[in-house]
Amino acid sequence: MSFPLNPARAILFAGIVLCGCDKPPPAVAPPPPEVVVQAIQPQNTPLSLDIVAELKAFREVELRPRVTGLVTRQSFRPGQKVKEGDLLFVIDPRAYDEAVIEPQAKLAESAAVLARAREDVHRYKPLLPDNAIPRQTYDQAVAFERQNQAVVQARRAFLDKARLDRSFAEVRSPVSGQIGLQKVEVGALATAGQSVLATVSTLDPVIAYFSIPETDYIQFARRHLSPNEKQSLPIELILADASTYNRPGRIDFADRALNPATGTLTLRALFPNPEGLLRPGMNTRVRIVYETAQNALLVPQKSVSEMLGRQFVSVVGADNKVEQRPIRTGARIGELWLVEDGLKAGERVVVEGLQKSKPGSVVRPVPVGQPSPAASAKPAAAPP
Numbered sequence: 001m002s003f004p005l006n007p008a009r010a011i012l013f014a015g016i017v018l019c020g021c022d023k024p025p026p027a028v029a030p031p032p033p034e035v036v037v038q039a040i041q042p043q044n045t046p047l048s049l050d051i052v053a054e055l056k057a058f059r060e061v062e063l064r065p066r067v068t069g070l071v072t073r074q075s076f077r078p079g080q081k082v083k084e085g086d087l088l089f090v091i092d093p094r095a096y097d098e099a100v101i102e103p104q105a106k107l108a109e110s111a112a113v114l115a116r117a118r119e120d121v122h123r124y125k126p127l128l129p130d131n132a133i134p135r136q137t138y139d140q141a142v143a144f145e146r147q148n149q150a151v152v153q154a155r156r157a158f159l160d161k162a163r164l165d166r167s168f169a170e171v172r173s174p175v176s177g178q179i180g181l182q183k184v185e186v187g188a189l190a191t192a193g194q195s196v197l198a199t200v201s202t203l204d205p206v207i208a209y210f211s212i213p214e215t216d217y218i219q220f221a222r223r224h225l226s227p228n229e230k231q232s233l234p235i236e237l238i239l240a241d242a243s244t245y246n247r248p249g250r251i252d253f254a255d256r257a258l259n260p261a262t263g264t265l266t267l268r269a270l271f272p273n274p275e276g277l278l279r280p281g282m283n284t285r286v287r288i289v290y291e292t293a294q295n296a297l298l299v300p301q302k303s304v305s306e307m308l309g310r311q312f313v314s315v316v317g318a319d320n321k322v323e324q325r326p327i328r329t330g331a332r333i334g335e336l337w338l339v340e341d342g343l344k345a346g347e348r349v350v351v352e353g354l355q356k357s358k359p360g361s362v363v364r365p366v367p368v369g370q371p372s373p374a375a376s377a378k379p380a381a382a383p384p
Helices: 007-021 095-128 135-167 214-223 227-231
Strands: 035-039 043-063 069-074 087-091 170-172 178-179 198-213 235-238 250-254 264-271 282-299 305-306 310-316 321-334 335-339 348-350 363-369
Touching: 035 310, 043 321, 095 135, 198 214, 198 282, 214 264, 235 264, 282 321
Parallel strands: 035 363
Antiparallel strands: 035 348, 043 198, 043 282, 069 087, 087 170, 178 198, 198 264, 235 282, 250 264, 282 335, 305 310, 310 321, 310 348, 321 335
């Protein structure tokens, strides 16, 4: 049996049906945030200090002339290796050659007078027992001989001085090493004791000067009380390209006192350089390995936060809940901190996503080096 449907009732019935179809679905909780974690495993780690160092030549000598004159000759190529005693520069020697002639002639003159005086003494001496000559004559001859002997010594000294000045006209290398660019050209005037002709450097070995803070020195000294042990500590050289020099060095000098202005102690290390790779002035760092920590726990520096003078890390537990854990750090090793207290082996520390890992929150941990599940999931196909 059919009933006629009122148009108003039909519209109302359709509205009720449509409202029932538009009811929203129940709310879905968002997934936990994704963070990158690293499981802390114990390992034997060498403890070291990285310090900025300045490389210098073992010996660096500036060649300065000891006589004044024009440079007439250069006997080397800039940058070449030279040996001790090699002739490098010649300063015009003519004036010094002339200066040798006069004292040489005077020495010959005084030597002839001395020879005549000695002959007189030898001739008079046998005549004394027979009183053939007066004693005064013999004494005068002896005094005259001694006087001329002193004159000969004085003039010989003048001649030696003139010859020494002549030898200074030839500038020779005082050490074996490498010579730099000439600073006075041939034909220019070189002034005694002032003009720098060139510089010779001994480059094998080279030395590295560096300074350590007082606190590091105290730790260093407490661990190594024996002076011999300090000298034998392994030390490495880190070059500007972050590579490690292939030959270890050794500390051969420590200053007697700390610098009061900076509170640092200056040390010097010696590095062999047979290949000539190291040059003075290079930007380097020295790394002193002073101890090997057994079963050490290391965390990345970026995972450590500091607040009110204390250090914290975010630890993800077995239930994936985040705990903010206070720790005590020790030495810094590259980009890692050595943890002395606050962590145990095997615990997971957040290394990326610290902003999302609030204390007490649940997270989705992803081990370091593994792809993220969210990133690796394939996107759903778009509906036609």
